[in-house]
Amino acid sequence: MAEGLARALAEMARQDVDVLVLGREGNARFVSEATRLWLSGTRPFAPGCVVVRKTGAVHLMTVTDFGVPAEISPACLYPMSWNPANIMGTVAAIPGLSDAERIGVDGLTPLFEQLFTATFPKARLVDGEAVMRAARRVKSAGEIERIRAAISVAENALGAAVHALRPGVREVELKGVFEQRMCRRGTTTPAFEGAFCVVDGDRPIRRVVSERQIADGDLVAMSAGVLLDGWEGSLARTRSCGAPTAEHRDRASRWRDEWALLVDRCRAGALVGDLRATTGASVHGVGLGYEGIADGDALEPGLVIQLELEVKGVLGADTMHIGDDGAEALTAFPYAAAGE
Amino acid sequence: MSNDLDLARMRRDRHKKVVDALDAQGLVAAVLLGQPAVAYAVGARAPAADAARAAHQRMIAIVSADGDAPHLYTTFPEGVPPELPADHVHGALSVEWSEGAEALRDALPDGPIALDEYTMPIHAALDGREIADATALLSTCKIVKTADELECIRRAQSLNEEAMLAVEPLVAPAVRGTELSGAFLRRIFELGATANTVDPIWQVMPARVADGPYSATGDVVFPTPTTDRQLAAGDVIWVDTGIEYEGYASDFGCTFVAGGPEARHRDQAVRWREIVDRCFDVLKPGATAGDLVRAASRDERRRPWLPHLYLAHGIGTNSAEMPLVGTDLGDDFDDTLVLAPGMVLVFEPVVWDDGEAGFRAEEIVAVTDDGYERLSARDGGPRG
Numbered sequence: 001m002a003e004g005l006a007r008a009l010a011e012m013a014r015q016d017v018d019v020l021v022l023g024r025e026g027n028a029r030f031v032s033e034a035t036r037l038w039l040s041g042t043r044p045f046a047p048g049c050v051v052v053r054k055t056g057a058v059h060l061m062t063v064t065d066f067g068v069p070a071e072i073s074p075a076c077l078y079p080m081s082w083n084p085a086n087i088m089g090t091v092a093a094i095p096g097l098s099d100a101e102r103i104g105v106d107g108l109t110p111l112f113e114q115l116f117t118a119t120f121p122k123a124r125l126v127d128g129e130a131v132m133r134a135a136r137r138v139k140s141a142g143e144i145e146r147i148r149a150a151i152s153v154a155e156n157a158l159g160a161a162v163h164a165l166r167p168g169v170r171e172v173e174l175k176g177v178f179e180q181r182m183c184r185r186g187t188t189t190p191a192f193e194g195a196f197c198v199v200d201g202d203r204p205i206r207r208v209v210s211e212r213q214i215a216d217g218d219l220v221a222m223s224a225g226v227l228l229d230g231w232e233g234s235l236a237r238t239r240s241c242g243a244p245t246a247e248h249r250d251r252a253s254r255w256r257d258e259w260a261l262l263v264d265r266c267r268a269g270a271l272v273g274d275l276r277a278t279t280g281a282s283v284h285g286v287g288l289g290y291e292g293i294a295d296g297d298a299l300e301p302g303l304v305i306q307l308e309l310e311v312k313g314v315l316g317a318d319t320m321h322i323g324d325d326g327a328e329a330l331t332a333f334p335y336a337a338a339g340e
Numbered sequence: 341m342s343n344d345l346d347l348a349r350m351r352r353d354r355h356k357k358v359v360d361a362l363d364a365q366g367l368v369a370a371v372l373l374g375q376p377a378v379a380y381a382v383g384a385r386a387p388a389a390d391a392a393r394a395a396h397q398r399m400i401a402i403v404s405a406d407g408d409a410p411h412l413y414t415t416f417p418e419g420v421p422p423e424l425p426a427d428h429v430h431g432a433l434s435v436e437w438s439e440g441a442e443a444l445r446d447a448l449p450d451g452p453i454a455l456d457e458y459t460m461p462i463h464a465a466l467d468g469r470e471i472a473d474a475t476a477l478l479s480t481c482k483i484v485k486t487a488d489e490l491e492c493i494r495r496a497q498s499l500n501e502e503a504m505l506a507v508e509p510l511v512a513p514a515v516r517g518t519e520l521s522g523a524f525l526r527r528i529f530e531l532g533a534t535a536n537t538v539d540p541i542w543q544v545m546p547a548r549v550a551d552g553p554y555s556a557t558g559d560v561v562f563p564t565p566t567t568d569r570q571l572a573a574g575d576v577i578w579v580d581t582g583i584e585y586e587g588y589a590s591d592f593g594c595t596f597v598a599g600g601p602e603a604r605h606r607d608q609a610v611r612w613r614e615i616v617d618r619c620f621d622v623l624k625p626g627a628t629a630g631d632l633v634r635a636a637s638r639d640e641r642r643r644p645w646l647p648h649l650y651l652a653h654g655i656g657t658n659s660a661e662m663p664l665v666g667t668d669l670g671d672d673f674d675d676t677l678v679l680a681p682g683m684v685l686v687f688e689p690v691v692w693d694d695g696e697a698g699f700r701a702e703e704i705v706a707v708t709d710d711g712y713e714r715l716s717a718r719d720g721g722p723r724g
Contacts, residue, residue, distance in 0.1 A: 179529070183522030292437075
């Protein structure tokens with residue numbers, strides 16, 4: 001049985017959930033290891049994947065077994081549909097659903113809530129996202145390797161963007177260079193469309209690229225990432241266009257001082273909310289894409305997080321693997337400003 | 341046809357439609373969590389991202405029926421429309437957690453509201469409230485486009501088509517789908533696309549359905565994700581791509597033949613053209629989706645589109661939205677869907693000769709007062 005499915009089933013048992021009906025692609029991928037077509041942006045909840053605790057089976061909404069591991073039988077695949085009633089009819093016919101008492105869902109819409117209530121009048125809908133978050137939270141050695149592989153692609157693609165940084169290039173072009181290199185390295189799906197944004201003094205750094213032409217002496221914040229087989233590799237760095245100025249060096253030096261303090265606090269036992277309380281810092285989980293982590297959560301060995309810090313026009317982020325004694329950066333791209 | 345585009349006017353017109361729809365249904369507010377819905381009602385923008393990141397960093401809008409400016413919660417201040425008053429722009433709410441969900445609940449006016457989707461903490465926080473389906477509400481607003489919206493779709497499509505010109509010369513034996521994606525993505529950003537919306541598809545089609553991969557419908561399998569498999573001479577490749585311009589989606593589909601099309605490929609394209617032209621012959625205000633289904637199916641051995649998809653779909657801030665034509669919503673649905681000026685249709689029938697693969701392309705039109713006008717400019721091939 002796939003590692004993710006085993007962990008999901010164990011968590012279902014712990015939280016007493018009979019069936020999971022999942023709409024979120026990361027959750028579906030965790031239990032199925034299937035590659036389905038990537039679309040950007042939020043998607044409203046729909047039953048795209050069903051996990052039945054009693055049978056241990058994963059059922060997937062897909063028209064084909066292309067990209068679906070052989071362990072999932074074709075009998076467990078059901079085609080997409082535009083008719084929610086048809087989808088619910090298909091889901092209701094899955095073995096083990098009719099007598100489910102607690103059905104976990106990772107989201108809902110008013111329409112699907114009505115359909116669930118009508119189709120499974122005796123079942124109670126519970127928070128399936130909490131089940132999946134718990135199952136996905138601590139990474140195995142194999143998962144760390146998959147994140148490392150994604151980071152390797154992201155770093156290579158960021159290197160191409162840094163190489164293309166020269167006076168006259170537009171921000172949007174750097175995004176294009178990053179994504180083309182990502183594709184050459186074998187994956188066509190970004191974790192997000194990157195920021196390659198000129199820094200405007202001490203103002204907050206933009207995350208939406210523009211048509212702006214980058215000039216000699218500009219500081220450029222770069223934040224980008226890829227998904228390789230669904231696993232995220234992402235990082236952020238800030239670079240000078242042309243030779244770094246004295247001001248750039250001052251800013252970089254200040255960032256490094258604050259970064260060192262932040263990284264030192266990033267260790268097992270630290271509260272996520274405390275790290276986030278640092279001005280300019282942000283923290284989220286990294287795995288099958290972006291993973292949520294609450295302010296009240298404490299870091300623990302096996303977590304992988306993205307630690308990001310923005311200080312006065314300098315942005316940097318690394319992917320950190322929390323160990324027993326401190327955190328190991330899985331990203332290794334140099335911090336130094338170009339030419340420094 | 342004017343190429344005038346006024347984004348502020350477009351946002352104003354859309355907001356008014358949502359306010360009027362709320363008023364008509366006796367609702368006090370719409371709470372919008374879906375990013376295409378926020379883009380529609382507010383005109384706000386966030387960087388495109390994978391679904392998980394997009395969900396955790398989602399913009400949220402509250403549109404009230406009193407016509408006041410909407411309230412927007414966002415991580416991305418640079419994506420906020422300039423006319424939105426500063427006291428209506430708020431930092432993001434983490435609605436993956438109960439604290440954020442309760443803060444959203446506390447910001448809502450009393451009375452019946454519409455909402456498009458729940459996170460589970462929002463579902464818990466709103467327990468006991470009267471909630472209508474905001475997706476259905478928005479669908480009634482979105483289905484008819486203003487002239488500005490049509491211009492956005494036209495520009496998105498034009499940009500998508502131009503980017504494809506950079507890809508076409510690369511389509512040849514030994515090239516990998518991933519390389520085609522790279523060339524395409526680079527070009528769309530250079531040309532000014534605000535986002536890519538779907539992993540570009542370059543699917544090599546089998547000669548016959550039975551050649552696989554497995555089909556859950558028994559019909560043609562499409563689409564499948566792009567791989568680094570190398571193209572071979574004679575491969576029939578179905579292409580499907582979509583980008584975004586000012587929140588509006590494009591949809592460009594065509595058929596490539598690696599090494600160049602032969603007579604049978606051209607014959608299939610001619611038959612595809614005949615199907616679309618039969619639809620165009622009946623396409624005008626007052627016609628129904630059912631009329632289009634019947635026109636497309638006339639004299640065909642099988643319904644000439646994929647059974648899990650559609651003959652045609654609308655497009656806007658979602659890449660597929662109402663009007664949907666020929667789906668499993670059924671014949672009654674099609675027969676009661678009446679076309680009106682301003683509706684947009686992306687026609688994507690399929691010609692399939694089992695044993696000789698097939699042809700698929702897409703063509704976008706807007707319904708006008710007395711017929712239709714094309715929003716896409718390039719034909720779908722066969723190319724190569």
